[in-house]
Amino acid sequence: MDKTFFPYKLDSDYYRNVKSFGDDFLEYSRKYHFKDDEETLEALCIGVYWYLYGTTSLDLNSNIHQALANLAEYRRAFPEDKIFIDELRGKLLTKFLLKPFKKNNEKLSKDNLELLINFLEATGDYMDQIPHFRSFEHDLDDCPSLTKWFCENSEKYLGEYTCNLDEYLENNGNSHLMEEDVIFYHGHELEYHLNMLGAEIMNRIFKEEYDKRTRKAIILPSCMNANNKNCRAKEERLGQVCTFCNPNCNVYKISREYSEHEVYIVSHESTAFKKAKKEDQEELGIIGITCVLNLISGGWKASNMKIPPQCVLLEHVACKKHWLKEDLYGKINENELKLKF
Numbered sequence: 628m629d630k631t632f633f634p635y636k637l638d639s640d641y642y643r644n645v646k647s648f649g650d651d652f653l654e655y656s657r658k659y660h661f662k663d664d665e666e667t668l669e670a671l672c673i674g675v676y677w678y679l680y681g682t683t684s685l686d687l688n689s690n691i692h693q694a695l696a697n698l699a700e701y702r703r704a705f706p707e708d709k710i711f712i713d714e715l716r717g718k719l720l721t722k723f724l725l726k727p728f729k730k731n732n733e734k735l736s737k738d739n740l741e742l743l744i745n746f747l748e749a750t751g752d753y754m755d756q757i758p759h760f761r762s763f764e765h766d767l768d769d770c771p772s773l774t775k776w777f778c779e780n781s782e783k784y785l786g787e788y789t790c791n792l793d794e795y796l797e798n799n800g801n802s803h804l805m806e807e808d809v810i811f812y813h814g815h816e817l818e819y820h821l822n823m824l825g826a827e828i829m830n831r832i833f834k835e836e837y838d839k840r841t842r843k844a845i846i847l848p849s850c851m852n853a854n855n856k857n858c859r860a861k862e863e864r865l866g867q868v869c870t871f872c873n874p875n876c877n878v879y880k881i882s883r884e885y886s887e888h889e890v891y892i893v894s895h896e897s898t899a900f901k902k903a904k905k906e907d908q909e910e911l912g913i914i915g916i917t918c919v920l921n922l923i924s925g926g927w928k929a930s931n932m933k934i935p936p937q938c939v940l941l942e943h944v945a946c947k948k949h950w951l952k953e954d955l956y957g958k959i960n961e962n963e964l965k966l967k968f
């Protein structure tokens with residue numbers, strides 16, 4: 628039987644390790660005098676993306692950027708046309724944005740940040756992060772300095788959780804070429820570590836506001852329901868709600884255990900909270916459960932909508948949509964979820 632490789636896999640020590648990394652990183656960052664931890668995270672994201680994608684950003688033709696950004700916008704507005712748009716986007720993304728990593732020696736100036744934002748916008752994967760980069764006011768020179776420390780240290784704290792990433796990508800050959808998730812799928816190890824650390828920092832930033840909220844909702848990805856195709860969850864305003872058809876299903880267990888709270892299944896992060904109302908923005912705190920590369924976008928998506936998030940990571944990827952040949956049951960660290968209440 629083939630051994631299943633995952634791009635990342637957590638163990639029971641993960642939360643302890645990421646907390647130490649968070650402590651050491653925030654301690655180190657104090658010397659740059661960011662106005663708060665959120666600005667520190669923004670600086671790190673900008674620095675890491677500049678390091679990984681700066682060279683491609685500088686080369687990106689403005690017409691291609693515009694075409695891809697318009698298509699991504701169109702896809703969000705008209706999801707029913709997704710099949711046709713995804714096909715076109717997949718071809719353009721593969722041809723113009725998927726480049727091997729090339730060291731970037733250019734200074735991160737204001738103009739270059741604009742080009743980096745164009746690249747991120749063209750991918751369609753960073754829409755909830757971009758407003759934070761557009762309004763970033765701190766000295767841009769500090770972003771690469773902070774990133775240097777992060778790159779030198781992330782392997783020590785988090786490397787064991789992504790040690791199969793290269794082998795995973797190798798085993799999957801040219802998978803996802805010409806597909807709309809090609810950039811997401813080929814994410815660099817540093818992006819995994821950035822999201823892990825980012826989620827830890829966001830948990831700290833939003834904890835106080837989250838604790839004050841009178842309603843708590845657990846947001847689960849659809850890979851956590853056991854028999855995805857036969858799932859009888861019913862559609863409600865904020866997501867699908869379990870109707871308890873299968874006691875072996877992870878959603879069943881979580882919905883029963885946290886029955887005094889709201890539990891929703893959300894099939895894609897882009898559809899989450901679309902129908903949130905003013906009362907949700909005043910009352911609701913959420914615990915988002917997702918796989919690693921969606922953590923920062925998901926956290927900022929919720930906070931941009933004034934819904935303070937906490938997050939718990941899936942122990943490994945579980946869906947065939949992006950990652951596997953067959954869907955697996957998504958699992959989480961149950962103790963970590965308990966700590967959120």
Ligand code: SF4
Pocket residue numbers: 852853854855857858859860868869870871872873874876877878879
């Ligand atoms: S138990 Fe709930 S989430 Fe699981 S398959 Fe049934 S309805 Fe869907």
